[in-house]
Amino acid sequence: MHIRFATANLLNYLAPPNAFYDFNNIYEAGQWQQKQAWLNRKLAALNADVIGFQEVFTPEALQQQVTELGYPYFAVVDQPKISDGYIYSSPVVAIASRFELIEVKQIDVTVEGFSFQRQPLRATLIHPALGLVDVYVVHFKSQRSMLESEEDARLVDAWQTELYGRWQSAMQRGQEAHLLHQAMVQRKRQYGHPMVLMGDFNQVLSSMEFNALRATHRFRQPDTFAPLLPYHLHDSWELFSHSHAGARKPTHYSGASGQVLDYILLSSDFTQDADHPVATVVDYHVEDHHLVNPHSEADRFASDHALVAVTLQCAKTIAGNSELPL
Template sequence: MPSTSTIKVATLNLYNFVAPPNAFYEMENIYSRKQWQQKTQWLQRTLSEVDADIIGFQEVFSAIALEELVKSAGYPYFAINEPCVVESDYIHFQPSVAIASRFPMRLQSNPSFPSGHDYQFSRRPLHVSVSTSPLGELDCFVVHLKSQRPMLPEVSNSDDTLSKWLEEIEGSMQSTSLRQSEVLYLHQYIVKSKQLTQRPFVLMGDFNNNLTAPEFAPLRSTGRHRRPDSQETIAPYTFHDSWQLSLEQQCLAIDSNHTQPTEPITHFHGERGNRLDHILVSCEFCANHAYGLFNVVDYQLVDKHIVDPTYGIDDQGSDHALVCITIAERQQ
């Protein structure tokens, strides 16, 4: 078990992690034995390279295979949110999210929602409390929010281009609306959990959009509208971008005297890159915060497999970069 004064937390979308002869989404989507070997070997190498203490995963279909792999890599503690859906005994849908840890952890109840709201996540978040050293008890939330893919009808009566265009616009808006609702209820759940436990928290995963997107407004909020006096009360429950915090530690905080650093890219759609994968932390990890106890001292991006892949080694890995942060005790 780690005993140093720092810990590393990471997140990775595994991109259809399903062991053959099982399939993902369609009956023909089955890895060959060689492809599956390449995929698992890539993951083993990546875990060894990053050497994280806690890592969240998305797009997990074969949870047992993943658990066996991470345990062999030195992660004795493992949990998933819920099993994926299987049809015809081998076609897998609705992948799980998972977490592996070198520290003991306890699975918490799945997020509940405010009364009166009949609502379901597209993929239910995972909540565990981890007994770390030296940070003490830490709440970790792993998410895979709704993608930007349009929510189209399974059976369409439209044949012409104009009608399909209108369907796609409506479907895109529905996807954004669902992701917005997921963020709202997730934010409420995490804040109420912290209000009850007063534990620091880490929120990690594939958010499927940049943090500046309108649907993530709750995660950026620091006070009530036109009520600056509310900020002191709300401060312990605010969310903070680990990338920005790492810049501050490197004396590269964005201000009038500095050029804005280039935002990291964690996923490419064609030639267009975006930051979809995030690690947000509570105020306890902010160096200049009144409630700060720890510092985010490093932000690491493992992205060779998406920016400069090696054939036969990286091509079965993932279509997302791995994000890893290093957290250290604040020096007194």
């Protein structure tokens, strides 16, 4: 039995007559239909069982669309900000699933003065072979500067403001990743469910901000690997590429330069290092035709990110993982 996870940044998914970020960013009826049609085609091609979405301004419209595509379970944990009654900002993440979501929660942190730029969600699904699985959907802080320079600022001053603002963005993104990781480890210690973390990371995984997500031992103490193994996260591409050759495809382009910004990370339950692996990675797919070979009409309102999917083959025998969360 297989299960397929996917992550999709939808780029300004907002039903008209509302506007995203600015009063004149409004899809015409035909444009909105084109955007929805594009998403229908992509989701049909991916054929994923569980999908994490980013850049969602209209959750109600997305829920209706994915329900018609065979995803009866849908959830968000936050709402976008609205000004002047129709201008939307701060999009939210969402999850759609063919399998029942028995619990959906936001990630709560207690650090004074901190809040996520975009609230992550945790959904616990129940799968006939895997049992209970905790799925996290994220959209980490972008690389855009958190500071705006004055319009009449001198070039050097504007440059310095931008540099400092981008560093603040990196610190915000790093704090988001570390506090999310703490929440994931805490829940894993309490319930032991396999974990999937997916979304738009807005930076490459090897960046310093994501040290916690890649850590496997204490500083200068590599012998701590085994005791920490249940809490490790693994890049699904690396798990797949161990047995398959080929270069990794970027998921976002700036001009001709591409980077991998969209990831699906898996807990050690899905690796051969686990005492009782629950599943193994058998396919990794990047849906990027709209980026590398776009068709003007069909992809006119596509996302600026590729969609990423990973397929897991479930083990025949699943040990434990049968108790519902309290």
